[in-house]
Amino acid sequence: MLYESQLAEYQHKGHLTINGFYSPQTVTLIIDEINNWADQTRAELGENDQRWYLEQNVPAGVSLFRKLDNPIYNRAILRQLIVTPKLLSIAEQLIGKGLTVFFSQVFMKPARYGGPKPVHQDNYYFGPEDEDRVLTVWMAIDNATLENGCLYYGDGSHHTGVHQHIAPPDEPFNLMVPAEIAAQYPMTPAPVSAGGISLHHGSTFHQSSENRSEFPRRALAMHFIPQDMPLVNPALEYDLSVVVSF
Numbered sequence: 001m002l003y004e005s006q007l008a009e010y011q012h013k014g015h016l017t018i019n020g021f022y023s024p025q026t027v028t029l030i031i032d033e034i035n036n037w038a039d040q041t042r043a044e045l046g047e048n049d050q051r052w053y054l055e056q057n058v059p060a061g062v063s064l065f066r067k068l069d070n071p072i073y074n075r076a077i078l079r080q081l082i083v084t085p086k087l088l089s090i091a092e093q094l095i096g097k098g099l100t101v102f103f104s105q106v107f108m109k110p111a112r113y114g115g116p117k118p119v120h121q122d123n124y125y126f127g128p129e130d131e132d133r134v135l136t137v138w139m140a141i142d143n144a145t146l147e148n149g150c151l152y153y154g155d156g157s158h159h160t161g162v163h164q165h166i167a168p169p170d171e172p173f174n175l176m177v178p179a180e181i182a183a184q185y186p187m188t189p190a191p192v193s194a195g196g197i198s199l200h201h202g203s204t205f206h207q208s209s210e211n212r213s214e215f216p217r218r219a220l221a222m223h224f225i226p227q228d229m230p231l232v233n234p235a236l237e238y239d240l241s242v243v244v245s246f
C-alpha cells in the first residue's frame with residue numbers, strides 16, 4: 001500500500017516513482033520472456049507493421065524493435081510476474097477498484113538507436129470518460145537513466161486538462177503537445193532502477209529522449225482504467241477485445 005506521503009506526491013506532481021518493486025530474479029524472467037516474444041514476433045512481422053514496431057532511423061541491415069504491444073494480454077508469463085496483488089492494490093488506491101489493463105506496451109528503446117518519444121498525455125490517446133481514473137504503471141526493465149532515455153514529467157501538468165495534440169504528417173501515431181504549450185511545463189527527469197516502477201496520471205505531460213548510450217532502456221507500461229469506464233474519444237483505435245480485467 002502507498003503511504004500518505006506517496007499519495008500526496010502523486011496527487012501533487014501527477015507521478016510517483018518506487019524503486020525496488022520487483023526482484024532482480026523477476027526482472028531476469030521478464031527479460032527472457034520478452035526476448036522469446038520478440039523473436040517470435042519478428043518472424044511474423046508484415047511490411048505494414050514495420051513503421052509501428054521497428055526503429056526507423058537505423059543503418060541499413062539493422063533491425064531493432066521499437067515496441068511490442070499488449071504484453072499483459074499476449075503473454076501470460078508477463079501478466080503473472082508483473083500484475084501482482086501488491087501492484088493491483090496500489091493501482092486501486094489511486095483510481096479505485098474493479099480495474100482493467102486495456103492496453104499495455106513494451107518500449108524497447110535499444111542502445112544507440114532508440115528513438116525519442118515527444119511530450120504527450122496518455123489521456124489524449126485514450127479519450128477516457130473520467131480523466132482522473134487512468135493510471136499508467138511504467139516498469140523499468142533496465143536501469144532508466146538520463147543517458148539512455150528515462151522518462152521526464154511535467155510536474156503538476158495533470159491539473160491542466162487534456163490539450164489538443166499534433167502529429168508529424170508521416171507519423172499519425174506520434175502525437176505530441178504543441179511546443180508552445182509543452183514549454184509552460186518544465187520537464188523533470190525520473191530515473192528508475194531496473195525493477196522499479198514509475199506511476200503517472202493519464203493527463204501528466206511526459207516524454208523520453210533518444211538513446212545514444214551503449215545500454216538498452218527497456219520498459220513495460222500498463223494502462224489501467226475501471227472496467228466500467230468507456231473511452232469516449234480515443235485518438236487511435238484500441239482493440240478492446242484484448243482487455244485484461246482483475
Ligand SMILES: O=C(O)CCC(=O)C(=O)O
Nearest residue numbers: 107117136138208219221
Ligand atoms: O517509455 C517511453 O519512452 C514512453 C512511455 C510512455 O509514453 C508511457 O508509458 O505512457
